[in-house]
Amino acid sequence: MKERVAKDHIIRRVIAKILIPFIQLYALYVIAHGELGPGGGFQGGVILGSSIILYVIVFGIEEGRKRISQKVSDTLTSTGVLLYAGIGVLCLLAGGAYLEYSMLPLPTHKLASGLGIYGIEIGVGITVAAVMITLFFETARREDD
Amino acid sequence: MIDFLLLLFLVVCAIAAIRMKDLLSAIMILGVYSLIMAVVWTRLNAVDVAFTEASVGAGITTMLLIAALSRTKRGEEGNRQSSISRRSLAALLVVLVTGAVLIYGTIDMPNFGDPNAPANLHVAPRYIEKSHDETGVENFVTAVLASYRGYDTLGETTVIFTAGICVILLLRRKSEQ
Known part of the structure; x- marks a missing residue:
């Protein structure tokens, strides 16, 4: 990554700044919309991760780490899996089998199941996005290498 | 017709990616390959797979x-190596043998979309x-992935x-810790 060169390209910076919010909005839409149409946590997480990778490609790794610090991305990596597994444990506590969403204490079984699925999709999305960001940050070469 | 063209493009992309000496070009051609593959999945009505192929294969x-x-x-x-060696x-x-066996295997397969398959x-x-x-979600694929096969998805995550x-x-470099 030739960061110094990249920073001087105003067209790339402006286009990226315009595009990234829309890509991220679309990623959230895909995660939230997985119950109704194609898509879901995995695809949405990948799109969310790639929007941040786009930022890193255009603005450089140092600038990217200012936005998403190492601590934050590492924590998010495990947060998603914990959220998924945690919903499974909640189902156990509510008296059902592991990941039996319909036993969650909500008015109707259908609502409980739908919300449980919604929760795990968000968990998948968080982990996938964080891992993709981490993979890119750790694999790409820095200037000082 | 369009399916034939798409498959033809796939083969062309695969060969081009192998033949390319510039690795950056080879990577970009692989991205194109995945994008065409996503269109093929859409043609087969597998939109969830197409979505994954486009975002993962072509994108990330x-x-x-x-x-x-x-x-x-x-x-x-x-x-x-330009000369044909015994190994090649x-x-x-x-x-060729593997390809022939695979094609032989498809002869018995039911037609695409056969309801009696x-x-x-x-x-x-x-x-x-x-x-x-049973699950409260409308997309079958999400219902299968998240509910009926919830353990599998947890494993994948x-x-x-x-x-x-x-x-x-x-x-990760030690100096950053």
């Missing part, structure tokens, strides 16, 4: 490969008829998590 894989390329050289090392003939033979008679009717009532942890352990 391309970026990660470019990131990996930034640590290596951009071109291939050494001269490619053996490889060609293996590929074994795959469509086992659990598929249950998913179509009852998944909305854990695999991705493990991959991230491994990359952190192997590639």
Whole structure:
């Protein structure tokens, strides 16, 4: 990554700044919309991760780490899996089998199941996005290498 | 007709990606390959798979490969063997035999979309008829992935998590800690 060169390209910076919010909005839409149409946590997480990778490609790794610090991305990596597994444990506590969403204490079984699925999709999305960001940050070469 | 053209493009992209000496170009051609593959999945009415192929295959894989390329050289090392050696003939033979066996295997397969195909008679009717009532979501694919096969999806998420942890352990530089 030739960061110094990249920073001087105003067209790339402006286009990226315009595009990234829309890509991220679309990623959230895909995660939230997985119950109704194609898509879901995995695809949405990948799109969310790639929007941040786009930022890193255009603005450089140092600038990217200012936005998403190492601590934050590492924590998010495990947060998603914990959220998924945690919903499974909640189902156990509510008296059902592991990941039996319909036993969650909500008015109707259908609502409980739908919300449980919604929760795990968000968990998948968080982990996938964080891992993709981490993979890119750790694999790409820095200037000082 | 359009299917034939798409498959033709796939073969052209695959050959071009192998023949290309510039690795960056090869990566970009692989991205194009995935994008065409996503269109093929859409033609087969597998939109969820198409979505995954487009975002993972064409999108993130391309970026990660470019990131990996930034640590290596951009071109291939050494001269490619132009003469046909005995080993390459053996490889060609293996590929031809494997391809023939695979094509032979498809002869018995049911037609695309055949409602009487074994795959469509086992659990598929249950998913179509009852998944909305049982899981509360409208997309069958999401219902299967998140509810009926919830353990599998948890396992997949854990695999991705493990991959991230491994990359952190192997590639992160000590000075940054």
